[in-house]
Amino acid sequence: MKTATWKKASVGMAVLAASVSLAACGGNNSNNGGNAASPSGSASASESPSASASASPSASASEAPKKVTLSFFTNNSDRTVGQGKMEQDLIDAYMKENPNVTIKVETLSPDPQFQDKIKVYNASNALPDIITSWGNTNYLQPLIASGALAEFNRDSLKDYGFVDAALDGFSSDGKLYGIPRNSDFYVLYYNKKIFADNGIQVPATEADLMAAIETLKSKKIVPIAMDGRDTWTSGIWLDTLIQRASGTWDTSKKAMDRTGSFKDPAVVKAAGDMQKWIKAGAFGNGFLNQDYGAARNMFGQGKAAMYMMGQWEMGMASDENFPKEIRDNIGAFPFPTSEGGQGKATDLPAWFGGGYSVSAKSPNKDEAIKFLEWMFKPDNWAKGVWQNGITFPAQKYDQFMTGNETSVQKDLSAIFNGATSYSGTVAQDKFTSDTQKTFYDSIQQLEGNRMKPEDFANVIDDAADKSAKAQAK
Amino acid sequence: MHNILGDRKTIFWLMAPGLLLFSLMIFVPIAVSFYYSLTNWAGVGDYGMVGFRNYADIFASDPVFWKSLLNSVLLGLGFVLVQHPFAILVAMLVQYGGRWEKLLRVCIFIPAIISTFVTTKLWTSIFDTQFGLLNRLLDQVGLTSWQQDWLGQPHWAIACIVFVCMWQGFGYAFLLYYAGVKGVPKDLYEAAMLDGASGAQLNRRIVLPLLAPVLRVNVVLAIVSAFKQMETVYLMTSGGPANSTQFLSTYLYSKAFRESLYGYGNAISVLLVVICLAVTLVLNRALKREVGEYG
Known part of the structure; x- marks a missing residue:
């Protein structure tokens, strides 16, 4: 028991130290995006106490579903409109359906700063469980090469209506490392x-x-x-x-x-x-x-x-x-x-732009993948983003056409098709x-x-x- | 008590915790940084040792490094030659402020306590080409031809950065000199007055020489802060346009994280430490004599 406490304490210390130093690194940037949901610094710093607190009760009561806290690091800083709102709505819905899962959101934009911070996180072995990712060679390849990203099962996504080319963009050697969220043009x-x-x-x-x-x-x-x-x-x-x-x-x-x-x-x-x-x-x-x-x-x-x-x-x-x-x-x-x-x-x-990946070293890897697979069910992300006029999903969306699309949506749809x-x-x-x-x-x-x-x-x-x-x- | 403090072992044990913390926070990171500067690490994945190749590259074929060093020197000169004389002048004048003295003191110091982020964004908006206050003002008073793309032209951009840095650091510089001015014993003033010295003579011949110790500390602090300058530059221009406003810190950040040349970035950071130490040492030596003369 004594060693366990020590271990816990030292892990807590390490996490705290890492989050403090990272918060310091990213301090300037995080202000940039006006984080509506949770300021990045405090989000990562507050994680360590809650993580150690939730660890002990779950160990004793093994029958109840395990309490899981997932960290979700995204480039959509504004949680009240657009893709940020969609993400947040789905996250909230998922947490309601699965009371044992808590998803902590950290945001940072614009993208270059976000990608910088991913590199810092990865270099210090503290990659969040779920991150925004891109299919670009210079972003995705180094992460895959260093074994930082978890693999998805492409078969489990076969009924989701994904455009093949979009999934290919997140694949390397036939393995899928991310779920694409939109078609960009x-x-x-x-x-x-x-x-x-x-x-x-x-x-x-x-x-x-x-x-x-x-x-x-x-x-x-x-x-x-x-x-x-x-x-x-x-x-x-x-x-x-x-x-x-x-x-x-x-x-x-x-x-x-x-x-x-x-x-x-x-x-x-x-x-x-x-x-x-x-x-x-x-x-x-x-x-x-x-x-x-x-x-x-x-x-x-x-x-x-x-x-x-x-x-x-x-x-x-x-x-x-x-x-x-x-x-x-x-x-x-x-x-x-x-x-x-x-x-x-x-x-x-x-081209096919952004999406999400899961950290391979995350202890909650499976839970994170489960969440993303839920998030991208056609009725969730694809329907939501199209009917709210937010973006073009990387999945088939014609079944969600309502005829009430905004004029810019119609213009874009005409250009794309x-x-x-x-x-x-x-x-x-x-x-x-x-x-x-x-x-x-x-x-x-x-x-x-x-x-x-x-x-x-x-x-x-x-x-x-x-x-x-x-x-x- | 004297016995205890005279014992070397006790002194050692009393200092040990602080010293340990200090080395963990300062020396270990520098050592680790030096180690990585000898590698070609990209920030992720495997890496190999490349010896001093990063350093050789910096010295042989990296114009941007020299440009950023030059910019740092420029900022340091700006501090020492413009900001500080002005701060001394203001510090001397404020003491004649009477009942406004306290208010003036607070007003001058306010910029120093506002977050750098906020003041930098403030100035960036002022310098904005299309909607900025400065260009608008020039337009209003009929000087439309004076309008500039302030942060988009290399020479204006660096001038704007130096100006904003001086503005941000003014409060602290002022405060130290002001404390120095206030520290001059009253009897010196009285003696000078009795001898018939004017206010200007008093300040130039008595107060100014007595400020020498403060001046020395302040100059060293200013130069070192010029070399370490990061956040204002990063927020105003990120080193652009096309690397013309790169400073050592922003450049090493850009190398390490934007270009994924982590080893190279570390080499620059080690050089930065060396440069800061060398400059401090040289300045301390050079300024010591002056202090001796007047003090």
Whole structure:
């Protein structure tokens, strides 16, 4: 008994020490997202006492279902709208159905900071039980390689209506390491009222867009709200413009697997087009230092006419933080064709993005998997996110169509279902972490007009080469 | 009592707990950090020893490291050459504030007690290009051509960071000098007055020299804090645009966690420790003489 107490105490101490030090590490970041449910620092710190407290009663009463506390670390900080609300609603419902399970939520956004903290957690062997994860090579592969993620049984998901490609994105060597939560694609949102007030039609070509930008600028409205600080937004934009130039998604795909190259005329043209948009004032001034929240607010408060972002923002239409006249007027259109390029507007930058994984070292691994399998029953996640206008699930959703979808939902659905080709994973997600940084830095320099399109193509080609060599090792 | 404290063994045992804690918190992490700096660890998975290759890479082919070192030096110079003279001046003036003295003292110190996060976000909004107060103000007074993308242009961004850091640290610098000014014995003032010294002469010839010990401590603290600067930079620009406002701490963080070059990041952190120690040592030596002269 004595040793047991000591053991417990020392484990408690270790957890406490780890959580305190981690809370210190992430202190700055956690404030960023405005954690509605539980501030991350206090959530992890309070875990240790409750964990040791619940351990002793459950040992004595073995008949009753074991008390389990699962930690759930997510990138959806706002628990009152969108995917964050959906997560929270399902978590609450599950805890009601299973009184023995307590799920503690910790949140952190934006994504780069979230991924940083996952690395810190993993390095200190304290990965939460359930985490948000992505199918990107540079995020998922290191975690799989170090044995941090638990395997799911793909057969048990066969009636869930998952798109095969979505599950493949989370698989490695035929084993499934995550459950995908949505189908992502990139569009331009627009404010129908601002467009109508200024006599602007939805642009189908680059020339249309440039004309729209001119009109909006003269009215002192920011044409496109853009998160330039996080750079991944620009990464997807670059891939799209390369496709619009060359007419095929293969240009950047082949450049990444080294059967092709970024020193392609289409890449130089795309980089030049980016500078052309910026020079025309598409994003207003200072967008390079504008973060995700700022760009989103700008569009949501009607200060910007368009917003370059993925389908996951369709929940803005039901986000009551924004004025009703703007919420009701959100529409979406695909990227216009570029001048002298081969790509069509119906070629869609689309991939399977976020999902959830379970820590392999978690003592409650099975419970965590059980919860996720419950969460992703078609009637839970897929139905919930579609009917609440939150996101496109990675599962079949047509049986949940009600006809009451928001207008932006209908626009997006039309774009998604009418697409003539899909990009698959975009180039930026195939870089190793350090070459990705080079890639991002170069994009910023290009956008800041400190690098010429030709030099840019050469630099990112070197990065792709280095990345491919490192991954072949 | 004297006997007990004279006994070396007792002294050792009295110091041991503190010393143990100190080494666990300071020396062990540094040693571990040094160990990892000799590896190519990516933060997860296996790693191998690479000897001093990380250090060689830093010295041979890493312009960003030198840039961040330069930025740190720039901030340190800003502290010593701008912030501190100004803080001394204000500390000398506040004592003539009469019944406003207390209020002034509080007002000046307020920025130092507000969380860095809050004040940094405050300044970031002020510098915002499209909706920021600064650009708006310039627009209102007709200086539209003076408007800048404050945090988006490398030279403006670093200037803004240095300014905000100076603003944030001003309260503490002021407080220490103010205590120094207040510590000057009253009889010195009286003697000087009797000799016919003006207020300016009094402050320049008597108070200022007597501030030398405070100055010395303050300069060392300022330089070290310049080298350790992290949160303000991270929150304002994260080292961007394109690494132009990278400081040593933000750079090592970015290397270790953004680029997964954990070993490399550790090498930078070991160098940071070495640089801070060296600077403190040099400053202490250099400033000691001055203190001797006046003290």
